[in-house]
Amino acid sequence: MERPAAGEGTGRRAGLDRDDVVAAALDLIEQGGAAALSMRKLAAELGVTTNTIYWHVGGRDELLVAAIERLSRDLAAQPVRGRSPRERVLAVARRAWDNAFEHRRATALAHEIGATSLLGLPLEVALAEELEAAGLRGEAVRDALRAILMCTAGFLVVALRRHEEIAPHLRSEVLWADVPADVDPETRAALQAPPDVAALFEATLRSVVASHVPAAPDDPDIPGGPP
């Protein structure tokens, strides 16, 4: 990863532009999370001084936003499939889910710095278009879009933190072993096992989408699985 120096001493060109810096930053983030991105580490990776980063993109906050923006562009323009509008709406939400898993560190960072909307904008656009194709307009599109994405965010927040990252004594399943609660032993045992978050997400998503998006002739009336 070391760049060959273009020269020695002060004022020598390193041949970088803003995009190189942002790309390297995104790389560090995807590998080690936001904590792994320090101005000094990034500068070392690029073979320059921290000031070079300030020159090309600005301070750390701007750098983080730029990295999320770059990832957003990389993820845009994936086509959406599905036989009915409702199915395509579901497909967009599932794509949000999949993208978040594939880029979990960047997703977590985006949330931390309040740039979730920036990262998810292409999917918001796709979702709005499919909701219109399903017959919604105006505020109905907005409310359906927000409800779907907020639900997705909630399940994601939990799913992304699955076991590796979280200390054992902070996990709900572990906490339930000792907490005093007036529940059936069978219930307590169930609460000590991790839930199938993906399945719960799919079921909840189907009911939320069904409550906002009218069914096409070939959609099943009761939210179930597609054949």
Added chain:
Amino acid sequence: MERPAAGEGTGRRAGLDRDDVVAAALDLIEQGGAAALSMRKLAAELGVTTNTIYWHVGGRDELLVAAIERLSRDLAAQPVRGRSPRERVLAVARRAWDNAFEHRRATALAHEIGATSLLGLPLEVALAEELEAAGLRGEAVRDALRAILMCTAGFLVVALRRHEEIAPHLRSEVLWADVPADVDPETRAALQAPPDVAALFEATLRSVVASHVPAAPDDPDIPGGPP
């Protein structure tokens, strides 16, 4: 906030115990968020050296967990009201919502360090008890509980970041002004206005709860508002 020194020089007693330190830490967090809590600032607040904090509670990570744990205990033991089990289930979720708003900085911190479950454990217990009162057992309790809380988390994540904290150019409503999208002007206009997150939460919550919890004789069949 300055403590009168119990003496001068090294080795003098400051009269602190672990609880004093954790309480002061929680105070700093609730005022300025996790970023406002540095070991040095907290030590200064208490009139001691940083090492005193290490002695009483340990490093920064342990301190943050201890602060969340303390808040969790403070928030426990609030009784739940409602005429039917389903109404009481809804009431617990609304309490989670209200608590998060009242303690937004601590809630954000709990999420950052993966201690959301620790903070919410008393509410998880209350929710499990009410779900059993509604007739659920075992895995049905767990799945309903997780679905309800993950939904709540998703809407909260968005609602808590409402306008003050987030830079204008990162807000979805602002981004929608310029993004290319093949949607009706009316739809685009709606997407440029902030949604009523609380109302969307209430509606979505009702449908999620209804899908897991059987209705009591006096519950309305179709999710609407209680009289």
Added chain:
DNA sequence: ACCTGAACACCGTTCAAGT
């Protein structure tokens, strides 16, 4: 225009020492 050197004001953490 692009980059370096050096410094400032912060961090969390540790070690030895004091009473």
Added chain:
DNA sequence: ACCTGAACACCGTTCAAGT
């Protein structure tokens, strides 16, 4: 048992200067 002094290895950011 409880606390301090001093140091280490980090941070982000800024200023003047070099080519």
